[in-house]
Amino acid sequence: MKLKSLALAGAALLSLVAVGPGVAADTIFYPHLVYRSGAYAPNGIPFANGVADYVAMINARDGGVNGVRIELEECETGYATDRGVECYERLKTKGAGAIAFSPLSTGITFALTEKVPIDKIPLQTMGYGRSESADGRVFAWNFPLLGTYWSAADILIQHVAKISGGLRGKKITLVYHDSPYGKEPIPVLQDHAQKHGYTFEAIPVTHPGVEQKAAWLKIRQTRPDFVFLWGWGVMNSTAIKEAVAVGYPRDKMYGVWWAAAEPDVRPAGDDAKGYQGLALHPAGADYPVHKDILKYVYDAGKGSGKREEVGEVLYNRGMIDAMLKLEAVRTAQKLTGKKVVVGEDVRLGYENLELNAERIKDLGFEGLVTPLKITCADHEGARKARIHQWDGQKWVFVSDWIEADINYLRPKVEAAAAAYAKEKGITPRSC
């Protein structure tokens, strides 16, 4: 009986392996770490859809990158670091080999940062990840494109200092997700507190972020002039609701760019009106790239999500994330002369990636993404954001582009990167 059960189990396992999806060797393998279920799914889904739809559009419209088809495979992490690492291990050698990983989690990024140099696969962390990884001399495989959390914190401080005519004597409270992600901006906000003369307090909120009563009662007591929100998933809408419950004005709240999308404000209904946050790029589906996505993907009935969700903040971010990765692939193809590129080639592509206004227009992203130029030393490429405000229906820009102060940030980034290099025994590259 036991033997029979064993045989049956073995046969079932074999059949699973046999029907598992194969990846052709003449395609580019695009591993995609997602979270479509669990506590962070409301934010993970639109991002994942943006990536999947953009890749599908490039395949349908252009037959892939320079005619090489892209094979995209999703792996569900649930935003958990252990599952993220498991997904990475499973996908890194699949097909011709993974081109790059984007875990959409700072926790997973921390875990993978030590693995990617060994496996020679780039880690693209657009708008998240380790801030010091902007120093490409130490972090050769990390690419925190378009802005790190230190850049984000600096931009927020610049904005509130400008609108309030200086920050001396003011109070700023950071409500943050108690994880590597939430802790990232603290050193910069503390630094600025000394420089600008404001009082700074940081209040952690534990995963998943639904218990915030004590934090907001504290805010009611201390009445800070501004509250910065470094939350993710349901924590953001809960924070807005708790702010309502203690009568804290929403227009004094500023979310980082991961706390300023539709899933963060819609659950709070009208109460979210006036809430503000950083925007790496605009929302909206009126850009040429959207027209192609709708034409080649949604009209063919192959869209990942609902048609009306195309153009939401996190959808657009997923689309930009995929575009940058594929542009690195395109650059790598040009530099190496290979059609099918792998992680090591793509790293070269990233380090020579330059998107000027003309190229951005050609890609259909004009107005959606700022020009960027990655170099061996600078893996961030651009560090600009705008402030947008929720009017109850849509996000409206209330500031122009604000650029993080590179003269202040770069020495800080280099010092932190040097400390990391020393700890891990890395010899920084000279560039």
Add this chain to the structure above:
Amino acid sequence: MAELGPLLEVVLGGLMSGVLYALVALGFVLIFKASGVFNFAQGAMVLFAALSLVRLAEWLPFPLAFLLTIVIMIAVAWAIERLVLRPLVGQHGLILFMATIGVTFFLDGFGQTIWGSNVYQLDLGIPASPWFLLESLFPGGILVSPIDVFAAAIAGALVLALSIFFHSTKIGRALRAVADDHQAAQSVGIPLNRIWLIVWSTAGIVALVAGMAWGSKLGVQFSLSLIALKALPVLILGGLTSIPGAIVGGLIVGAGEKLAEFYIGPSIGGGIEYWFAYVLALAVLLVRPQGLFGEKIIERV
């Protein structure tokens, strides 16, 4: 007086949260009391019920959606009884507990597959803006959230109804008999399967009420299912078999964790309320292993 204001506010806020924990803990107690099963799936049932209600209410009038959700929860209870519990009659409690862990994974995934994984707004028409009490006594008054008060009232009514049900009805007595010994209850003619269906349906309805209270506060989304973890220290504290225990346990945990977060948290880096509840529960375990209100079980070996 100025310091007393925030203290009262934190205690009150904590007590209100505690009532919400108690609502979830009630579901656990109900099933444990009546069937001896520690139902780990209670949190998943809260999520499933709330998701069903909020999605059905998108295209049905609210009362109809509410009734339909009750029917769905009864169907879930029936399916659990038929497919999971019935084949395991007479098995050790731990086996039944493991089975409910399986039910948790299934319900979490199934719920999100058919109803979606977004945050859905559940508007019960309760004002979100706070009330300020005793403004003449304390500067700024004492802040009370109307949603919390509403949830507390609902929980109170539910406890009263359940207490009457358990102590004064024939079915209630049968439920208690089944809890003591499945096989003995069956031998005196108590229809075990029907009793289990009734108790799981009741727990499903309690889950719906808890889901409505939590959902109107936080939005309906996956985290509701994790709130079950908040009910565990409440159960340890109050005892697994006592309805008043669930309430008192909930209140102690709610007020205790908020006070700890507010007063001790800042000096040790904050974010302590999540584990503080467990520390509190462990401390009680050391003194009273059966919980504050639990039955002391003496077994001859």
